[in-house]
Amino acid sequence: MKHDTKLRILLASLLLMLGCSAIQPPDAGGPKGNQPAYPILFPEDPQRREAANAAFSQALGQPIKTGAATVSLQPITATIASIPSSISVFLPKVGTKPTMTEEETRESLRRFLDEWQQVIGTKPDDLSLVERTDLPGGLKLARYKQLPFRYPLRGPYGKLEIQFTSDRRVTNLSSTCIPDTDRLQSSLNAITPVLKSEDAVTFVKDNGASYKTSTGSVQTIRPAPNSLDASELVFYVMPSPTGLEFHLAWAVNVSNGPVKTIYVDAIKALVLGVD
Numbered sequence: 001m002k003h004d005t006k007l008r009i010l011l012a013s014l015l016l017m018l019g020c021s022a023i024q025p026p027d028a029g030g031p032k033g034n035q036p037a038y039p040i041l042f043p044e045d046p047q048r049r050e051a052a053n054a055a056f057s058q059a060l061g062q063p064i065k066t067g068a069a070t071v072s073l074q075p076i077t078a079t080i081a082s083i084p085s086s087i088s089v090f091l092p093k094v095g096t097k098p099t100m101t102e103e104e105t106r107e108s109l110r111r112f113l114d115e116w117q118q119v120i121g122t123k124p125d126d127l128s129l130v131e132r133t134d135l136p137g138g139l140k141l142a143r144y145k146q147l148p149f150r151y152p153l154r155g156p157y158g159k160l161e162i163q164f165t166s167d168r169r170v171t172n173l174s175s176t177c178i179p180d181t182d183r184l185q186s187s188l189n190a191i192t193p194v195l196k197s198e199d200a201v202t203f204v205k206d207n208g209a210s211y212k213t214s215t216g217s218v219q220t221i222r223p224a225p226n227s228l229d230a231s232e233l234v235f236y237v238m239p240s241p242t243g244l245e246f247h248l249a250w251a252v253n254v255s256n257g258p259v260k261t262i263y264v265d266a267i268k269a270l271v272l273g274v275d
Helices: 002-023 046-060 102-115 185-189 197-207
Strands: 040-043 080-082 127-134 140-146 159-164 170-175 209-212 218-221 228-240 243-254 261-265 271-274
Touching: 102 127, 102 140, 197 228, 197 243, 197 261, 209 271, 228 261, 228 271
Parallel strands: none
Antiparallel strands: 040 243, 080 170, 127 140, 140 159, 159 170, 209 218, 228 243, 243 261, 261 271
């Protein structure tokens, strides 16, 4: 009898343990330690501005005189925003004729990118030329996009523009490139999407998209369901109070609408911005 009682107690305990195991949530211990915080933050760093000013002086090949206009830098990235009108900057000379050919111009630009990479904020190998054109009034324009990560950058960052004249004088240099991208690689590579592309399209169909116009007003659009398509993941970069936020996003293309692309966060299902 005692033996039967002990056996019943043992079986009851075993069943209780199995029951507890069955209802235990799969992530009862909370987020895993190797999961990165989201969105990925690129913090503000005051030392970055000091280094940028030193790099500007080095690229010029001479120290900036006391009281002279200093270089204008972008917030957060501390990359160059514009060149002071009091300072002359020239592209390297390529070829023997007074005016460079288009091939020589592109080679001159490549050399300039190499010499000014610390001021621009990125390595020349991470830049892709997207436009080289001549503007009215004799100015020439070269635009680049930065391609440092497995997904392309979207938003106002990762862009470089150089304006110059036929005599190689640089009239404007503006970069929103992301410096120190090697430090971000592992964190960005660890992000995997929660939403599928069709989820992003459905989200826009159901919720529309709100965005700010050039005048600062907020507009909301509800594109026709058959006008939406998403096939590309991107890193959408936007400013925050403490730095830059990197979001993994689906680029939802819009046909026949007031915007061309709506960016939907692939982790949190929200609209980040539009183009």
